Amino acid sequence: MTTIAVTGATGHLGRLVVEALISRGVEPGSIVAAVRTPAKAAGLLARGVQVREADFDRPESLATAFAGVDRLLLVSTNAVGNRVEQHVAAIEAAKAAGVGFVAYTSVLRADTTPILLAADHKATEEALAASGLAHSFLRNGWYFENYTAQLPTVRATGAFLGSAGDGRIAAAARQDYAEAAAAVLTAATPKPVYELGGDSPFTMAELAAEVSRQLGTEIGYTDVPAEQLVEILSGAGVPQGFAAILADTDVHVRDNGVLDNPGSDLRDLIGRPTTPLADAVADALKA
Structure with missing residues (x-):
């Protein structure tokens, strides 16, 4: 059974991704909700989803959160100015844990767009590509x-x-992007880049x-x-x-x-x- 983890699973997008995975027939017990505050995920736990602490500012927590995970959705954090460091910590933890595939929620044309918002996403994409992990960029x-x-x-x-x-x-709609992420996480051969x-x-x-x-x-x-x-x-x-x-x-x-x-x-x-x-x-x- 493939184990799929979603970071930020109590957030606006992550919560919808978990729901979309369940709607696609993924067993709740094979889904890991990786969250900063597990108490906020009581509803997911009640549905049979695994809830694990994953604090990006405490990289040691990520090793436990990603243990046994096959596929990971790395939802970009909202800590603008600090999130590249957070994302890199998650990528390194995923590699150390033996995660086989990472999807990352980026921004449209992150590698070429001139917008300031893209800088963190471009840096994260580069770190993920350099990690050697199989990956997809979900450029929302x-x-x-x-x-x-x-x-x-x-x-x-x-x-x-x-x-x-x-x-x-x-x-x-956020629901559209969540369903797309769930589709990629369950795809047999995901593409490296999706412009969404x-x-x-x-x-x-x-x-x-x-x-x-x-x-x-x-x-x-x-x-x-x-x-x-x-x-x-x-x-x-x-x-x-x-x-x-x-x-x-x-x-x-x-x-x-x-x-x-x-x-x-x-x-x-x-x-x-x-x-x-x-x-x-x-x-x-x-x-």
């Missing part, structure tokens, strides 16, 4: 949830804010129009200079360094189309069209 595009999480603020202010201009964004994104790219103005339609009230899109966007996000509590990364991404969406045209890898993996924008907005409004 933007999530709808990056925008739908803003809906409470958008409803209050009447507009989305950004610096993306008329750039197109091939976003998909949604089927129907949209502009920020089109996103605002869809939200307007479903709310029955006018929601606009206000395009602002990147420097102003950083100030606005920082004022709203976003750490300034990360605000700069988000603004930088918007500028490259506008100027270089960095989040557009991902091809068919995502729909091919999940065996269906990706979630439409209208459905993603409707689901967020229901929630």
